[in-house]
Amino acid sequence: MSIDRATIEKLGELAKILISESNVEVTTRSINDVLTLVDQLQAVDTAGVRPLANPLDATQRLRSDVVTEPDCRDQFQALAPAAENGLYLVPKVIE
Amino acid sequence: MTWETVIGLEVHTQLNTRTKIFSGASTDFGAQPNTQACAIDLAMPGTLPVLNEEALRKAVMFGLAIEAEINEISAFERKNYFYPDLPKGYQTTQLEKPVVVGGHVEITLADGSAKSIRIHHAHLEEDAGKSLHDDFHGMSGIDLNRAGTPLIEIVSEPDMRSAEEAVAFAKKLHAIVTSLDICDGIMAHGSMRFDVNVSVRRPGEPLGTRTETKNLNSFRFMERAIEKEVARQIDVLEDGGEIIQETRLYDGDTDTARAMRSKxxxxxxxxxxxxxxxxxEIDQAYIEAVRATLPELPDPRCQRFVEQYQLSEYDAGVLSENAATARYFETVAAECNDAKLAANWVMGELAAKLNSEERDIETASVTARQLAGLIKRIKDNTVSNKMAREVFDAMWQGEGEPDGIIEARGLKQVSDSGAIEAMVDEVIANSEKQVENYRQADAKKRPKMLGYFVGQVMKASKGQANPQQVNEILLRKLDELL
Known part of the structure; x- marks a missing residue:
């Protein structure tokens, strides 16, 4: 599998990453290299191997349903570019 | 030629855990903005999510209640998109390995017919925050208290064929999740939100192109949105047009829908x-332990009400649908020892009051015990039905216990037959003309003429005579004069 320039540009848009004109070629090549490696991996016969959701030989531990987090709004909002009446302010997003 | 409607639902159901699905921040509704959004909910660097055991348990309960498979290994995935109320830039959700796979929900329609709606799967995920579009100097305000609230998204198969079926399905899901006590079911708080997939086709043909109307938060809006969308699609197709697969928004206040700008x-x-x-990992021992804790579900409860209380299917259905209503009814029935009267009052006077004030039965101003106390006074003839309604209103206004209100307002019904006979005698003695007319009248017309005398006696008793007794005594006395 290989991907073209248009796909890289679209992925850049979806991920909100600016891929400059001068970088498109090299990014396309790097990602195609990764995909070549994936192709190699996919050539291995995995019949009879259980699918692996995570490389660690462990399962998710669970938390008790107990409130442990205090209100730290003031500290968090001090970091925000804009906040008012307890709300974070962002550029208008309504359609 | 007719069109067939095909509907599938995705139902976002907030789980009523104390804390978020992946953090220890509170999920209480209505807190000051952003006071319940911790570093994990805000996607601060260096934080890690840990799954809430209650969210998992409640999802498994739902799966068992609808006879679904529970996946032994369940996994989380990232669904990537950018929106300001999603701080991480992705929603943690499930795709390949949801907790719940398959299952079915039984619905009953107005004509009494039954239908089974298949569930495709139900998965655990986190809710997003809320965007407030009031004007903040041309900016939007973001409240992240809801971000990370646990949800199960319940995805049905496209098994519904009308808005009525979709509403019946949604209401049954509501009944199931509230009976399980895994969701508070408060629609006004967004505790259940519906995405509706709608398409139309000629019967027997393959599925048509569907549209998705998102985020409907009431049964009525859902019904309207479906009806409108079906009509729109049929119009487009009959005019030779094509349906475009798109996401649509329905505005319940204006009863209008439009396509979202689609990218x-x-x-x-x-x-x-x-x-x-x-x-x-969800092992069999865990599943069996959860199964052992499943409470009674709406369908079996409905059957039990029919058998145990001799209620009609309809009454049993209404009273058993919601766990809180069922509890209230059963308390009243047990206390007053008259299931039929208990059912009438809960579905009549109480439901009317709750409806008019848009309140839930949990917040009713009259407790089950108080209502039972009142029904006892109807049964022992202390008050008539009419007086009982007055006592009920007074209880609703917070005037206290039924016996106290009956006493204070002098509402005791006169059931002493001697006293009623005396009043009847007096009325007859003072109504010479009416008595003469009654005697002359055709036997068929007499029952109608009785009303005058009943009215006079009730007036004489200031409304406190037992109307049934008044009728009997009057009939007897008047017949003696014939």
Missing amino acids: EEANDYRYFPCPDLLPV
Whole structure:
């Protein structure tokens, strides 16, 4: 599998990453290299191997349903570019 | 030629845990903005999610209640998209390995027919925050208290064929999740939100192109949105047009719908397994332990009400649908020892009051015990039905216990037959003309003429005579004069 320039540009848009004109070629090549490696991996016969959701030989531990987090709004909002009446302010997003 | 409607639902159901699905921040509704959004909910660097055991348990309860498979290994994935109320830039959700797979929900329609709606799967995920579009100097305000609230998204198969079926399905799901006590079911708080997939086709043909109307938060809006969308699609097709697969928004206040601005890439969520969360193992012993805790569900409860209380299917259905209503009814029935009267009052006077004030039965101003106390006074003839309604209103206004109100307002019904006979005698003695007319009248007309005498006696007793007794005594005395 290989991907073209248009796909890289679209992925850049979806991920909100600016891929400059001068970088498109090299990014396309790097990602195609990764995909070549994936192709190699996919050539291995995995019949009879259980699918692996995570490389660690462990399962998710669970938390008790107990409130442990205090209100730290003031500290968090001090970091925000804009906040008012307890709300974070962002550029208008309504359609 | 007719059209067939095909509907599938995705139901976002907030789980009523104390804390978020992946953090220890509170999920209480109505807190000051952003006071319940911790570093994990805000996606601060260096934080890691840990799954809430209650969220998992409640999802498993739902799966068992609808006779679904529970996946032994369940895994979380990232659904990537950018929106300011989603701080991480992805929603942690499930795709390949949801907790709940398959299952079915039984619905009953107005004509009494039954239908089974298949569930495709139900998965655990986190809710997003809320965007407030009031004007903040041309900016939007973001409240992240809801971000990370646990949800199960319940996805049905496209098994519904009308808005009525979709509403019946949604209401049954509501009844199931509230009976399980895994969701508070408060629609006004957004505790259940519906995405509706609608398409139309000629009977027997393959499925038509569907549209999705998102985020409907009441049964009525859902019904309207479906009806409107079906009509729109049929119009387009009959005019020779084509349905475009799109996401639509319905505005309940104006009863209008429109297509969302659709971006070609909007649906490319680039799912991948979440590296921050390990697979969740759900073993058989755990499943059986959860199964043992399942409370009574609406369908079996309805059957029990029919058998135990001799209620009609309809009454049993209404009273058993919601766990709180069922509890209230059963308390009243047990206390007053008259299921039929208990059912009438809960479905009549009480339901009317709750409806008019848009309140839930949990917040009713008259407790089950108080209502039972009142019904006892109807049964022992202390008050008539009419007086009982007055006592009920007074209880609703917070005037206290039924016996106290009956006493204070002098509402005791006169059931002493001697006293009623005396009043009847007096009325007859003072109504010479009417008595003469009654005697002369055709036997068929007499029952109608009795009303005058009943009215006079009731007036004489200031409304406190037992109307049934008044009728009997009057009839007897007047017949003696014939």
